[in-house]
Structures are given as structure tokens and as C-alpha cells.
Amino acid sequence: MMKYLALFRIRFSNSLQYRAAAAAGMVTQFAWGFMEIFAFRAFYRANPSAFPMEFSQVASYIWIQQAFLAIFMVWFYENEIFEAISNGAIAYELVRPMDLYNRWFAQSVANRMARAILRSLPILLVACLVPPPLRISLPASGLQFALFSLSFFLSLGVVVAYTMIVYVITFFTLSPVGIRIIAAMLADFLAGAILPLPFFPDRARAVAELLPFAAMQNMPLRIYTGHISGVEALGGIGLQVFWFMVLLLLGRLMMKRALRKVVVQGG
Amino acid sequence: MIRVQSLNKTFRVAQRQAGLAEAVKALFSREYSTIQALKDVSFSIQEGEMVGYIGPNGAGKSTTIKIMCGILHPDSGTCEINGRIPWRDRKNHVATIGVVFGQRSQLWWDVPVIDSFKLLKDIYGVGEQVYRRNLDELVELLGISELLVKPTRSLSLGQRMRCELAASLLHQPRILFLDEPTIGLDAVSKIAVRQFMKKLNQERGTTVILTTHDMQDIEVLAERIILIGRGQILLDGSLSELKRRSTALKTITMEYRGDVPRLGPGMKLVDSREGRLVLELDPAMCSASEAISALAAQVEVLDLSISGVSAEEMVASLYQEYKI
Numbered sequence: 001m002m003k004y005l006a007l008f009r010i011r012f013s014n015s016l017q018y019r020a021a022a023a024a025g026m027v028t029q030f031a032w033g034f035m036e037i038f039a040f041r042a043f044y045r046a047n048p049s050a051f052p053m054e055f056s057q058v059a060s061y062i063w064i065q066q067a068f069l070a071i072f073m074v075w076f077y078e079n080e081i082f083e084a085i086s087n088g089a090i091a092y093e094l095v096r097p098m099d100l101y102n103r104w105f106a107q108s109v110a111n112r113m114a115r116a117i118l119r120s121l122p123i124l125l126v127a128c129l130v131p132p133p134l135r136i137s138l139p140a141s142g143l144q145f146a147l148f149s150l151s152f153f154l155s156l157g158v159v160v161a162y163t164m165i166v167y168v169i170t171f172f173t174l175s176p177v178g179i180r181i182i183a184a185m186l187a188d189f190l191a192g193a194i195l196p197l198p199f200f201p202d203r204a205r206a207v208a209e210l211l212p213f214a215a216m217q218n219m220p221l222r223i224y225t226g227h228i229s230g231v232e233a234l235g236g237i238g239l240q241v242f243w244f245m246v247l248l249l250l251g252r253l254m255m256k257r258a259l260r261k262v263v264v265q266g267g
Numbered sequence: 268m269i270r271v272q273s274l275n276k277t278f279r280v281a282q283r284q285a286g287l288a289e290a291v292k293a294l295f296s297r298e299y300s301t302i303q304a305l306k307d308v309s310f311s312i313q314e315g316e317m318v319g320y321i322g323p324n325g326a327g328k329s330t331t332i333k334i335m336c337g338i339l340h341p342d343s344g345t346c347e348i349n350g351r352i353p354w355r356d357r358k359n360h361v362a363t364i365g366v367v368f369g370q371r372s373q374l375w376w377d378v379p380v381i382d383s384f385k386l387l388k389d390i391y392g393v394g395e396q397v398y399r400r401n402l403d404e405l406v407e408l409l410g411i412s413e414l415l416v417k418p419t420r421s422l423s424l425g426q427r428m429r430c431e432l433a434a435s436l437l438h439q440p441r442i443l444f445l446d447e448p449t450i451g452l453d454a455v456s457k458i459a460v461r462q463f464m465k466k467l468n469q470e471r472g473t474t475v476i477l478t479t480h481d482m483q484d485i486e487v488l489a490e491r492i493i494l495i496g497r498g499q500i501l502l503d504g505s506l507s508e509l510k511r512r513s514t515a516l517k518t519i520t521m522e523y524r525g526d527v528p529r530l531g532p533g534m535k536l537v538d539s540r541e542g543r544l545v546l547e548l549d550p551a552m553c554s555a556s557e558a559i560s561a562l563a564a565q566v567e568v569l570d571l572s573i574s575g576v577s578a579e580e581m582v583a584s585l586y587q588e589y590k591i
Contacts (some may be wrong), residue, residue, distance in 0.1 A: 002392065006386050007386065014378055077476065089369070091371065094337070095364070097358045
């Protein structure tokens with residue numbers, strides 16, 4: 001365990017030093033966040049009763065999503081891992097007395113958390129200061145916040161376990177370009193990154209809510225806004241635990257197979 | 268302690284002809300060719316040995332090293348190192364070996380070297396005291412005390428390689444694998460790296476297996492060399508043995524004053540310029556001392572050197588002999 005913590009530490013401190021990247025990311029996220037909120041506002045002005053979520057809930061959904069983008073979004077891949085696989089640097093990772101799956105998992109979680117910490121505070125601060133209809137609201141109760149926190153970390157687990165499968169597939173395809181785009185697009189759409197799941201047509205929504213993608217940002221964001229609460233939230237967290245275990249096992253199994261066949265690139 | 272027996276390994280490589288049309292065709296069907304990287308490779312290495320593993324590019328050196336490090340699974344054959352099969356028991360096996368891949372880096376690019384060392388300490392679970400002692404010793408031997416606080420990206424190749432060596436030895440491995448450790452280094456760094464490896468082998472008794480294209484490395488370091496070509500072991504023996512085997516001729520280079528001397532039996536002229544003579548000597552027909560006195564009797568010798576065949580020439584002639 002010590003070794004994975006040590007790896008977490010070095011990855012974390014390594015990521016913390018990229019301040020310019022964080023600043024640039026933040027600007028993008030402000031722009032994107034405001035744009036989304038204004039677009040929703042225009043729809044809500046036309047007919048506030050036609051939508052499945054209240055406008056204040058949508059505003060909170062978007063702010064939390066933008067603040068913790070690095071936690072929720074599949075496309076924050078670890079480029080180092082892709083590179084290690086396609087140029088053969090993985091050789092050095094395999095001569096360490098460590099489990100490669102755990103190693104990459106720890107590294108990914110560290111990187112995502114470091115990036116999220118740098119970006120979330122300024123975004124949340126602004127989200128609290130903007131005028132009321134756009135402002136972020138706090139969770140309804142302490143309990144709701146606790147459920148959100150739990151769901152938040154589970155969604156991080158699900159996202160990382162999902163990306164691990166993408167990395168392992170790269171062992172076989174060598175070029176990560178195709179698979180990483182497909183995997184990220186699918187997840188973006190079905191996890192409610194573009195449009196929250198409640199806005200989906202009923203049938204599509206019923207299916208989407210059972211998929212592993214629903215266990216990503218969809219769950220913590222809807223719990224935060226109070227759109228899902230109480231027993232329903234517990235059920236949602238159960239679904240997250242289920243998908244986390246499934247993806248974890250699948251990823252480990254695939255990794256084991258891949259390492260047996262692996263060809264380390266380069267001389 | 269290292270026993271490798273009948274290792275075989277093949278790779279399947281997708282190939283296509285040049286050109287756009289071929290590239291489009293490759294989208295639908297690919298042609299594969301099989302490359303036999305290792306063919307029935309066997310050898311064994313005792314504790315404390317220092318072995319040079321040589322062969323031209325693509326001969327199978329790195330593949331063998333990677334199998335011994337537990338990274339690759341062979342198609343067939345066995346390999347046992349300290350009683351373990353590397354790829355079956357990878358985690359326990361790699362804890363007892365050190366590896367340096369000369370063409371890659373194991374240090375974290377953007378953080379100070381010492382942070383990478385600390386991470387390795389935790390990864391290998393090295394105790395604080397042992398780590399301190401090892402670190403102090405390695406830092407002194409390799410002269411890297413000023414480099415520790417610098418980020419890896421700011422180091423020159425020679426500086427980095429010394430840090431890489433230290434990094435791979437912090438956990439006191441019993442075996443050290445070096446895959447082209449001197450590639451791209453300048454003369455001073457090469458010598459420093461060689462001296463260090465020699466010391467490591469002699470004082471700590473670490474078994475060292477190195478692959479290289481630099482014959483100077485072999486000449487200075489390896490008591491034993493294993494030659495591999497096209498996936499097969501071609502030769503396994505001591506360097507001096509091989510030298511005797513490959514050719515017995517010696518070269519005499521002489522600067523002199525006086526007329527061009529007459530050459531006795533066993534001496535063959537290679538090059539003669541004003542005041543300078545290069546000749547080949549066959550010791551079976553004429554010993555070195557006889558040759559020298561014969562020459563000295565005729566002219567005033569200003570400078571004279573006798574050399575056997577260099578490792579470089581020897582290996583080149585071996586490559587030719589085996590057509591690899």
C-alpha cells in the first residue's frame with residue numbers, strides 16, 4: 001500500500017506544478033459553464049414547466065460539473081500511460097515489484113485530484129458570487145451532502161476503472177487515437193456531460209440510467225442538486241458500487257491477458 | 268543462478284508496401300510476417316559474473332533481457348533466476364534485480380532526481396537506514412551529489428545516466444541488467460560508468476549482464492562474452508580466448524630514422540611512409556622480441572608499438588564469419 005501512496009504523492013505534486021494549464025482550463029470552463037447556463041435559461045424562459053429539473057438545479061449541476069471536470073470527464077486521460085504503451089517505456093514499469101493495474105489506477109486518481117483541486121476553488125467561488133438565478137445552491141441537508149460526497153468518489157472510481165479498460169485495449173491496437181475518442185464520446189453523452197439524463201426521452205433515459213455511464217457524473221450531480229434523494233439516492237449509489245466492481249474486475253482480467261501477450265515496443 | 272534453456276520467441280509483425288494504395292488496402296486486410304527473435308537460446312551465468320551480451324542490431328539481445336526481467340513471456344523454453352521463473356513470479360523476481368535501459372529513463376521528468384529516488388525507495392520497500400547508506404555510497408561513487416536536487420529534464424545525458432545507475436541500485440539488487448548503458452555518452456562519462464560497474468562487480472559481487480555495441484565496454488568490463496546473431500547463440504567464452512581464436516596476428520607500428528629496413532620471415536608490410544612503418548607479424552614464425560631486435564639492428568627506432576587485435580576488429584570479423 002505504501003508504494004501506491006508514494007506514487008500517488010509524486011504524481012500529485014507533479015501535476016500541481018502545471019499552473020498555466022490549470023489557469024487555461026479554468027478560463028475554458030468559465031466560458032463553457034456560462035454558455036450552458038444561459039442556453040438553459042433561454043429555454044426555461046420560454047416555458048419553465050416543460051422541463052424535468054428546476055432551473056436552480058440545472059445551474060448547480062453545471063457549476064459542480066465544471067468545477068470538478070477533471071474528476072468526472074473520461075477524456076482527462078493519462079497521456080503518459082498511452083505513451084508508455086506505444087513507445088515501450090512500459091518496460092520500466094514492468095520491472096518494478098508493483099501491480100501494474102493498481103499503479104496506473106493510483107496514478108490516475110492522483111492526477112485527477114490534483115487537477116480538480118487547482119481548478120475547483122476559483123470556479124466554486126465565482127459560482128457563489130454570480131446573481132441568484134445563475135448562482136449555485138447548497139445541498140438541501142447535511143445528509144444530502146454526505147450522500148453526494150460518497151457518490152462523488154464512487155464516480156471517480158468508475159471513471160478511472162473505465163479509462164483503465166481503454167488503456168488496456170491500447171496494448172492491442174497500439175495507436176490509442178480511435179479507441180480513446182470513441183470511449184470518451186460515448187461516456188460524455190451517456191453520463192450526462194452534454195445534457196443531464198433527465199432531459200433524455202423517457203425510453204432512452206430508462207436504458208441510460210442502468211448503464212455504467214449513469215454511475216459517472218450523472219449520479220453525484222443529481223444527488224447534489226436534490227433531483228435524486230433519500231432511498232433513490234442509496235439505490236443510485238448501489239448501482240455505482242455495482243458498476244465500479246464490474247469495471248474493475250473486467251479491467252484486471254483484460255490486463256492480465258494483455259500482459260501475457262504484450263510486445264514491448266522498441267529495441 | 269541464472270539458467271536459460273531453449274528459449275524461443277516469435278513476434279508477428281504487420282507489414283505493408285509503401286504508398287497510399289497499399290495503406291488503403293491494409294485497412295481491410297493485413298499481411299503479417301513472423302519474426303523468430305530467439306531460437307533455442309541456452310546459457311547459464313554464475314553469481315558474481317560479468318557478462319557481455321553482444322550481437323548486431325536486431326539479433327535478439329533486448330528480447331533476451333526482457334524475458335530475463337519478466338517483461339516478456341517466451342513461446343517455449345525455460346528460464347530460472349534465483350529459483351524463480353521471471354514471468355510467472357514477476358513481482359517477487361523484479362524485487363531482486365536492477366535494470367537500466369540505456370535508451371529510456373526511469374526518472375520522473377519534471378521532479379528533482381532525489382524525489383524519484385524516494386519513490387523507488389518506497390516502491391521497493393527499502394528501509395530508511397539501508398536507503399541512506401546505499402544512497403550515500405552511490406552518490407559518492409558516481410559523483411552525483413549536486414545533481415540530486417535538479418529536475419531530470421535539466422540533466423545532460425551523461426549526468427542522467429549516472430543517476431539512472433544509482434536509481435537501479437538503491438534496493439541492492441543481486442543482478443544488474445544493463446541494456447546499452449553507454450549509448451550516446453561522451454568519453455568521460457563512458458569511463459566513469461565503466462569504472463563504476465567494475466567496482467560494483469568486484470566489491471559488492473553484483474552479477475552484471477550488459478548488452479552493448481561499444482567494444483571498449485566489452486574490453487574493459489566483460490570477462491565473458493556471449494555472441495548472439497539472428498536469434499541464436501553463436502559463441503560463448505572469455506574475451507581472450509576468442510581473441511586467440513579469431514586471429515593471432517599482431518600489428519607493429521614503428522617510427523624510425525634511417526633507410527627502409529629489410530623485413531625478416533613472418534613479417535608483412537602493411538604501410539610504409541617516410542620514417543613510419545606498419546607491418547603485420549605472425550608470432551608463430553617470428554616472436555615479437557626477435558622482430559624488434561631485427562628492426563633495431565637496421566635503423567634507429569624512435570617509437571614502437573605492438574598491438575593485438577582489438578575487440579572491435581575481432582567482433583567485426585566474427586560477424587563476418589557468421590554472416591550476421
